[in-house]
Amino acid sequence: MPPNMILIDGKAVASFFKSQIANEVNKMKKQGMKVPHLAAVLVGNNGSSETYVANKVKACELVGFESSLFRFDDDVSENELLEKIKEINANDAIDGYIVQLPLPKHISVDKIINSIKPSKDVDGFHPENTGRMVKNLPCYIAATPFGILKLLEYYKIETKGKHCVVVGRSNIVGSPISILMARDGNPGNCTVTLCHSKTEKLIDHTAKADILIVALGKPEFITADMIKDGAVVIDVGLTRMPNANKKSGFELKGDVKFDEVAPKCSFITPVPGGVGPMTIVALLENTLKAARKEVYF
Ligand code: GUN
Numbered sequence: 043m044p045p046n047m048i049l050i051d052g053k054a055v056a057s058f059f060k061s062q063i064a065n066e067v068n069k070m071k072k073q074g075m076k077v078p079h080l081a082a083v084l085v086g087n088n089g090s091s092e093t094y095v096a097n098k099v100k101a102c103e104l105v106g107f108e109s110s111l112f113r114f115d116d117d118v119s120e121n122e123l124l125e126k127i128k129e130i131n132a133n134d135a136i137d138g139y140i141v142q143l144p145l146p147k148h149i150s151v152d153k154i155i156n157s158i159k160p161s162k163d164v165d166g167f168h169p170e171n172t173g174r175m176v177k178n179l180p181c182y183i184a185a186t187p188f189g190i191l192k193l194l195e196y197y198k199i200e201t202k203g204k205h206c207v208v209v210g211r212s213n214i215v216g217s218p219i220s221i222l223m224a225r226d227g228n229p230g231n232c233t234v235t236l237c238h239s240k241t242e243k244l245i246d247h248t249a250k251a252d253i254l255i256v257a258l259g260k261p262e263f264i265t266a267d268m269i270k271d272g273a274v275v276i277d278v279g280l281t282r283m284p285n286a287n288k289k290s291g292f293e294l295k296g297d298v299k300f301d302e303v304a305p306k307c308s309f310i311t312p313v314p315g316g317v318g319p320m321t322i323v324a325l326l327e328n329t330l331k332a333a334r335k336e337v338y339f
Pocket of ligand 1 (some may be wrong): 141143144165186306
């Protein structure tokens with residue numbers, strides 16, 4: 043590794059922010075205020091979803107939040123789920139909640155997300171929050187893009203006037219981060235190129251990126267020849283690859299071929315331990331904002 047390459051330590055940064063949030067919760071308690079309360083709705087037994095939700099509950103405990111978990115079997119009806127959402131929307135004890143995705147095929151994700159009260163939508167998935175984000179108004183920003191912004195801010199990475207290339211246009215990551223990086227703000231004020239599966243000559247775009255954000259879910263897709271010298275590389279990919287040499291039988295791979303790309307970078311996120319740990323921090327921060335009525339007053 044060249045001495046000037048900085049490995050972004052998402053785990054350490056996440057711990058830093060979590061202890062800040064815990065301090066805030068202590069202050070709220072001392073002032074006799076109710077502690078923030080995050081709820082999660084989990085349908086079925088998807089292994090990854092179980093892990094994500096368990097980690098969210100654990101993080102709540104760590105910072106002193108209250109948490110609730112509402113579980114449903116795979117065959118729950120859409121109406122039953124909508125009824126639960128109505129109940130949570132009306133429950134003043136719960137400040138914010140998420141409906142863990144994916145949902146079973148017989149349930150309309152749009153219908154469910156549209157029924158979440160925007161002021162409790164700490165995932166930032168409701169169209170009202172997306173619209174507010176586009177207009178640069180107070181909103182809940184979705185966990186992954188918010189986590190990326192917090193990392194850029196923490197490491198004081200200059201974004202103003204830079205060329206940011208985003209690879210992947212998902213609703214959860216690529217699309218929102220492309221808007222956020224172009225907004226008038228800090229981080230922000232980038233000239234943004236959004237690349238996707240139909241982009242021709244991808245390398246012509248990625249090789250011009252001062253900041254490259256990759257979220258396409260193809261392990262080790264981005265190679266050294268696609269990178270500009272001194273680029274900042276943010277890898278959002280997280281794919282389980284079979285590996286018989288590992289105790290677990292698998293290893294986690296990002297979308298970037300780390301070993302060959304890292305030597306060309308000024309900053310790079312590892313996988314795991316880069317963006318991932320920041321997503322929970324983002325969710326906790328949104329919940330804190332919900333409890334303090336900082337977004338919807
Ligand atoms: N599934 C994968 N990531 C997420 C997320 O950030 N929020 C929710 N609700 N479901 C997810």
